[in-house]
Amino acid sequence: MRQAKSKCKRDKIPLRKNIKMKILTRIVVLTILDFLIIWFWVKQMDPDPSVSIGILLLVPLVIVINLVIALILFFTKRQFAKLFLINSIISAFLMHFLFSEGINRHQRDRLESWEFKMQDTTYNIIHWKLENSFSISESMNPGSSTVFLDGTFVEKDKEYHLTTDSTNFTIKNEFLFGFRNDSIKLTKLER
Numbered sequence: 001m002r003q004a005k006s007k008c009k010r011d012k013i014p015l016r017k018n019i020k021m022k023i024l025t026r027i028v029v030l031t032i033l034d035f036l037i038i039w040f041w042v043k044q045m046d047p048d049p050s051v052s053i054g055i056l057l058l059v060p061l062v063i064v065i066n067l068v069i070a071l072i073l074f075f076t077k078r079q080f081a082k083l084f085l086i087n088s089i090i091s092a093f094l095m096h097f098l099f100s101e102g103i104n105r106h107q108r109d110r111l112e113s114w115e116f117k118m119q120d121t122t123y124n125i126i127h128w129k130l131e132n133s134f135s136i137s138e139s140m141n142p143g144s145s146t147v148f149l150d151g152t153f154v155e156k157d158k159e160y161h162l163t164t165d166s167t168n169f170t171i172k173n174e175f176l177f178g179f180r181n182d183s184i185k186l187t188k189l190e191r
Contacts, residue, residue, distance in 0.1 A: 026083050027090070034091045035098070038062075042102035049107065055099050062095045063088045104191045114186040116176065125176070125186070127153050127160070134162050 047054070066088035074081040113126045122139045134153040139145035151164035160171040169178040176184045 023083065026080075027086060030083060030087050031090050031094070034087065034094050038091070038094050038098045042098050045102065046106055047099060047102045049103055052100075052103055055096060058099060059092045059095050062091045066091055107191045113189045114171070114174075114176070115189055116184050116186050118180075118184070124189075125162070125171075136162075 066084050070081045070084035070088070073084060110129055111126055112129065113124060115122060115124050117123070120140060124137045124139070124145065126135050126137075128134065132153050134151055135147050136149040137145040137147040149164060149167070151162055151167070154161045154163070158172070162169040162171070167178070169176060171177075171186065174186050174188060176186050
């Protein structure tokens with residue numbers, strides 16, 4: 001009798017591990033599926049910074065969709081209800097991360113910028129990639145800046161040539177040449 005009980009307990013241990021492995025596998029598969037769906041949607045949407053407030057609606061929407069699916073499954077297939085409860089948290093993090101990265105990708109595809117300081121003024125050079133143009137702004141106070149120069153931007157032989165009607169600047173090896181007759185070390189701003 002004792003041998004039968006101990007054998008029965010040993011048989012249940014692998015069964016528990018098997019169930020946990022199935023649940024973990026389902027969570028991983030669902031996470032991959034969520035990642036792909038959200039990634040394709042964000043890539044198709046190509047969000048710019050002006051819609052970043054949308055994250056306040058999208059994250060709760062993903063949570064609610066998963067909770068509704070969990071509620072439906074609770075009445076039909078209970079073993080999957082817990083899976084979607086867990087997925088509501090995972091998918092919310094995925095939505096936040098992928099939407100933020102989508103905004104960053106949008107910005108990287110459209111502009112690049114450099115910054116340098118002279119005395120008490122911070123200068124910012126922005127290359128607008130789609131228009132092949134640039135702008136230079138200056139700022140003496142954080143939060144306020146004035147654009148004082150716009151022109152064309154041409155890339156040639158690993159050099160960037162910034163030209164206007166009356167000026168010609170060159171960016172080479174992260175240095176700006178021709179601005180006030182100095183060579184100025186630039187700091188590239190990454191998104």
